[in-house]
Amino acid sequence: MLRNYLTVAFRNIVKNKVFSGINILGLGIGLAACLLIFQFVRYELSYDTFHAKIDRTYRVTNDRFQHGKLIQHGTITYPAVGPAMVRDFPEIEEYTRLMPAGTLNIRIDDQHIRSGQSHFADEHFFSVFSFSMLAGDRLTALKEPLSAVLTEHAAKQFFPAQGADYASMIGKTFYWGTDTEPYTVKAICQDIPANSHIQFDVLISYATLVHATQMEADNSWTWSDMRHYLVLKPGVDHTQLEAKFPAFSDRHFQGDKVSGSVEKFYLQPLRDAHLYSQYEYDIAKVASGKAVWAMLIVALFILLIAWINYINLTTSRALDRAKEVGLRKVMGAFKTQLIKQFIFESFILTGLAFVVAMMMAQLLQAPFNKITGNDLSLWRIIQTTDTRTLVAVAALLLLGALVSGFYPALVLSSYQPITVLKGKFQRSARGNFLRKALVIVQFTSSAALITGTIIVSQQLNFINDADLGMVIDNTVIVNAPELSAWDSSFMQRVESYKHALLQLPGVEHAATSANLPGDRLARGFNLHLKEQTSAKYTISYLGVDHHFMSTYNMSLVAGRGFLPTDHQVDYDKIRSIILNVNATRLLGISTPEDAIGKELTDDKHAWTIVGVIRDFHQESLKSPMEPTVLMPTYSTYAATSIKIKTEDTKSILASIENTYKKYFPGNAFEYFFLKDRYNRQYHDDMRFGKIVSIFTGLAIIVACLGLIGLSSYTAVQRTKEIGIRKILGASVVNIVSLLSADFVRLVLIASLLSIPIAYFSMQHWLQGYAYRVTPGWAQFVIPLLAVLLIATFTISFQVLKAAMRNPADTLKHE
Incomplete structure (x- = not known):
């Protein structure tokens, strides 16, 4: 029986090459899209799953409130929080603390090396996280001060002579920046997997920080720069533990008496750290969970469209196979046998389409990886995916093949042999209605995807063209001279360095600053006007030199900019500050002019407001412009911005390098272009836009393949009618219009139905931006017209071929 099914199936495929080809190609494209996006989604969901304790590991997040207003939503907390939680709550098994240390300027003998990302980490780090160790003891490696753990990449970078002999690197030393005490390598771990939300090349023992800060890094309730991770005991419900945190906050912070803010703590599952983190000061490697699931929905849309094509094309050929069914029933075939035959054909076509899909996915792998920025491989994903997920995906494909084959099988197997053999078979109204409904579903999905693509593209263009309140184009950033000593001559040396830069051909401006556009700024707490002590505020602050505003073309609204005399070697002697307009509003100052001359204080220092500048986008357009204070500071860790x-x-760049080395010998010259780094904030959005555009195009192609098949078959079925109409005087235009009208009407209905779907979906996506476009009627009408135009062209091309035929030939054939 199986052999007979196989023979009949391939006979029908060969006999109807065009329809079989359209079905296989359409399903192939749909499956290829699913395979590619499945890789992407599976990889994004795989973050941190290699940690043995992932299901019991949580990171502590912190909301801070002043005057009932949320002022910070972040992952940074105070050093004493983790240890206190372990003491207060027996539900916690262990904890670990992290503090980012940036990139390290490493000195080994007379060689200077720039490390990758580094962190201070305590001795519990490798107990909480399951990073693989190549040499050294994971439990004691970070216990002592001045201890370090390197990844294999950093180890080979620091000690190339040892090659891969990691054991020989244990005990070796290096110096960090201008430190006079060496750091000892205590362990080497494997390179951190790309799907880890924590990335690092070097870990420095947290005990080093505790020793350097005279225990403040261990017991402070006000120093805010630590990240805490908790491992709960088996069986503990984290929501029940989290419910105890308000009492913990009241007990240790006493409202806002200790930190100046009301502190609220929460637990975020480690599984959510990558995809569901919209926190300030986050060290995690993050992406948008919304975008990831949206990609999966797009893939399912494309596959749905492809399966609908199969159903429509198969049932539209009912007349061709009616006699076959009739003869089979006369010869004794049962309805169940016929259903099995047609479902078997569906599986054969799906199998062939899957082969096509695998080849297409393999061909498109490299360009797809370039778009996603991930090193994805279908085979690697299959090997690393758990059996349950693979079974679920396989079941989905089998279910699709079964469902898409079952309805046509049911329709074809239900023909009455006497009726069809007499040639009196007619299409059912119910079958026609279903085909029309499926076409509407196809093009509703396509039109909604086009609308979404247009709005995403418009938002991305808005981002690129937005007025940031400063100009970052053509700006080269040269890293700070970290190996220079901070002394009374440093400020003058920086001034001489900037003056020398301005003498170079092609250099227009130069300035130094503690942070760069795109950086998350630190915040100052408990700030208020000197004459107002009742209300205290939190304001971001940015340390800059007196050339910073002119370098970035920032607009002064009132007062003056910084002068060279505003700078002081001793921070406590700085007296002049500049606010942005947002900060004046926060402080209750009615106009920028009124701010000039007023004093701002944190109860330890007092500064005079000498100027007010226009608000500027320090971070991406996802974040609102914050109240900010500019301070005239210099630092050995301040980078140089060069226009x-x-x-x-x-x-x-060669001239800049020579000048830099002249003034800061011994420091490595490293640079990058600011705009490239600033735009990294939108990497996830840009990636999302590209993927949506590409797969929307695939959805339209698949839908049009279905229209080609349906319109072509309709034209064949109405060949005799076309010939008669032409003899009676109908023009080609009349005939094309007549045969196309039904399809165009369906596409128009689909386009209208897509509008509310696209509108609510994109409104949800746009909520992620503080500054965003407002979609107008054009964003919804243009996709409607585009879909109509594409569909009309597709249909008309097929119908036109039938309408151009000689009626004598068609009627003679009939």
Whole structure:
């Protein structure tokens, strides 16, 4: 029986090459899209799953409130929080603390090396996290001060002579920056997997920080720069533990008496750290969970469209197979046998489509990886995916093949042999209605995807063209001279360095600053006007030199900019500050002009407001512009922003390097272009936009393949009618219009139905931006017209071929 099914199936495929080809190609494209997106989604969901304690590991997050207003929603907390939680709550098994240390300027003998990302981590780190160790003891490696753990990449970078002999690197030493005490390598771990939300090349023992800060890094309730991770005991419900945190906050912070803010703590599952984190000061490697699930929905839409094509094309050929069914029933075939035959054909077509899909996915793998920025491999994903997920995906594909084959099988097997053999078979109204409904579903999905693509593209263009309140184009950032000593001559040396830069051809401006556009700024707490002590505020602050505003073309609204005399070697002697307009509003100052001359204080220092500048986007347009204070500071950790002309970038950079090395010998010259780094904030959005655009195009192609098949078959079925109409005087235009009208009407209905779907979906997506476009009627009408135009062209091309035929030939054939 199986052999007979197989023979009949391949005979029908060969006999109807066009329809079989359209079905296989359409399903192939749909399955290829699903395979590619499945890789992407599976990889994004795999973050941190290699940790043995992932299901019991949580990170502590913290909301801070002043005057009932949320002022900070972040992952940073105070050093004493983790230890206190372990003491207060027996539900917690262990904890670990982290503090980011940036990139390290490493000195080994007379060689200077720039490390990758580094953190201070306590001795519990490798107990909480399951990073693989290559050499050294994971439980004691970070116990002593001045201890370090390197990844294999950093180990080979620091000690290349040892090659892969990691055991020989244990006990070796290096110096960090200008430190005079060496750090000892206590362990080497494997390179951190790309799907880890924590990334690092070097870990420095947290005990080093505790020793350097005279225990403040261990017991402070006000120093806010620590990340805490908790491992709960087996069986503990984290929501019940979290419910005890308000009492913990009241007990240790006494409202806002200790930190100046009302502290609220929460637990975030480690599984959510990558995809569901919209926190300030986050060290996690994050992506948008919304975008990931949206990609999966797009893939399912495309597959749905492809399966609908199969159903429509198969049932539209009912007349061709009616006699076959009639003869089979006369020869004794049962309805169940016929259903099995047609479902078997569906599985054969799906199998062939899957082969096509695998080949397409393999061909598109490299360009897809370039778009996603991930090193994905279908085979690697299959090997690393758990059996349950693979079974679920396989079941989905089998279910799709079964469902898409079952209805046509049911329709075809239900023909009455006497009726069809007499040639009196007619299409059912119910079958026609279902085909029309399925076409509407197809094009509703396609039109909604087009609308979404347009709005995403418009938002991304809005981001690129937005007025940031400063100009970041053509700005080269040269890293700070970290190996220079901070002394009374440093400020003058920086001034001389900037002056020398301005003498170089192609250099227009130069300035130094503690932070760069795109950085999350630190915040100052308990700030208030000197004459107002009742209300205290939190304001972001940015340390800059007196050239910063002119370098970034920032607009002064009132007062003056910084002068060289505003800078002081001793921070406590700084007296002048500049606010942005937002900060004046927060402080209750009615106009920018009124702010000039007023004093701002944190009860330890007092500064005079000398100027007010226009608000500017320090971070991406996802974040609102914050109240900010600019302070005139210099630092050995302040990078240099250099505005250049772009006619001869290579020559200009060489001149800048020579100047830098002249003034800061021993420091490595490292640079990047600011706009590239600033735009990294939108990497996830740009990736989402590209993927949506590509797969929307695939959805339209698949839908049009179905229209080609349906319109072509309709034209064949109405060949005799076309010939008669032409003899009676109908023009080609009349015939094309007549045969296309039904399809165009269906596409128009689908386009209208897509509008509310697209509107509510995109409104949800746009909520992630503090500054966003407002979709107008054009964003919804253009996709409607585009879908109509594409569908009309597709249908008309097929119908036109039938309408152009000689009626004598068609009627003779009939």
